[in-house]
Amino acid sequence: KNEVEQSPQNLTAQEGEFITINCSYSVGISALHWLQQHPGGGIVSLFMLSSGKKKHGRLIATINIQEKHSSLHITASHPRDSAVYICAVSGGSNYKLTFGKGTLLTVNP
Amino acid sequence: DAGVTQSPTHLIKTRGQQVTLRCSPKSGHDTVSWYQQALGQGPQFIFQYYEEEERQRGNFPDRFSGHQFPNYSSELNVNALLLGDSALYLCASSRTMGHQPQHFGDGTRLSIL
Numbered sequence: 001k002n003e004v005e006q007s008p009q010n011l012t013a014q015e016g017e018f019i020t021i022n023c024s025y026s027v028g029i030s031a032l033h034w035l036q037q038h039p040g041g042g043i044v045s046l047f048m049l050s051s052g053k054k055k056h057g058r059l060i061a062t063i064n065i066q067e068k069h070s071s072l073h074i075t076a077s078h079p080r081d082s083a084v085y086i087c088a089v090s091g092g093s094n095y096k097l098t099f100g101k102g103t104l105l106t107v108n109p
Numbered sequence: 110d111a112g113v114t115q116s117p118t119h120l121i122k123t124r125g126q127q128v129t130l131r132c133s134p135k136s137g138h139d140t141v142s143w144y145q146q147a148l149g150q151g152p153q154f155i156f157q158y159y160e161e162e163e164r165q166r167g168n169f170p171d172r173f174s175g176h177q178f179p180n181y182s183s184e185l186n187v188n189a190l191l192l193g194d195s196a197l198y199l200c201a202s203s204r205t206m207g208h209q210p211q212h213f214g215d216g217t218r219l220s221i222l
Contacts, residue, residue, distance in 0.1 A: 004151075033210070033211075035213075040215065041146075041197050041199070041215055041216040041218070042213065042214075042215040042216070043152075043199065043201075043213035044213070045210045045211065045212065045213070048209075048210045086151055086152075088151075095140070095142075095157055095164070095165060095203075095205075096142065096154040096157060096165055096167065097142070097144075097152070097154065097201075097211060098154070099144075099151030099152050099153070100151050101149075101150055101151045102151055
């Protein structure tokens with residue numbers, strides 16, 4: 001079993017829909033990261049959080065430490081949101097990131 | 110302010126050859142991490158460098174080695190290339206003070222024939 005599990009693996013939505021991507025982890029962590037990867041490879045860090053909730057524009061990330069679960073929400077989705085969204089965790093003195101496999105999001109106009 | 114830059118962008122090698130990939134961290138960052146991303150998979154941690162020393166290493170064989178220079182730039186070397194080494198190699202930099210977000214380069218796409 002992977003230390004970081006994401007669901008769904010693939011997600012197709014219509015423009016304007018509310019989107020949720022889930023992440024569960026099985027190890028102790030200091031922080032959870034949500035990242036976005038576009039075709040061609042570049043990765044952009046969206047959020048780093050250790051508790052509660054963060055919001056940036058149409059993106060919202062939440063984390064429940066007790067349940068070892070995080071969600072990434074996209075409100076009013078747009079075709080430009082189409083990308084792979086990746087959940088990763090870092091923990092304690094362990095500075096490395098452990099990644100999930102990613103969720104491929106396609107938003108159709 | 111330049112972000113993380115990696116070179117080359119693409120590289121084609123044959124089995125048994127050796128390769129060196131390069132990374133310049135974002136200005137102000139002193140820690141460099143390297144990741145390997147196979148097609149359709151999440152990135153896997155190779156190792157991390159801080160103060161010119163390998164601070165942490167993932168589950169990769171000794172064929173994978175690295176270096177960090179005084180200006181914080183870094184190299185990833187892979188010897189005796191195997192077909193399975195074909196992947197996107199990502200470099201990420203951060204400040205070592207506490208847990209800071211990592212900033213990623215666009216990666217080097219390595220293909221082994």
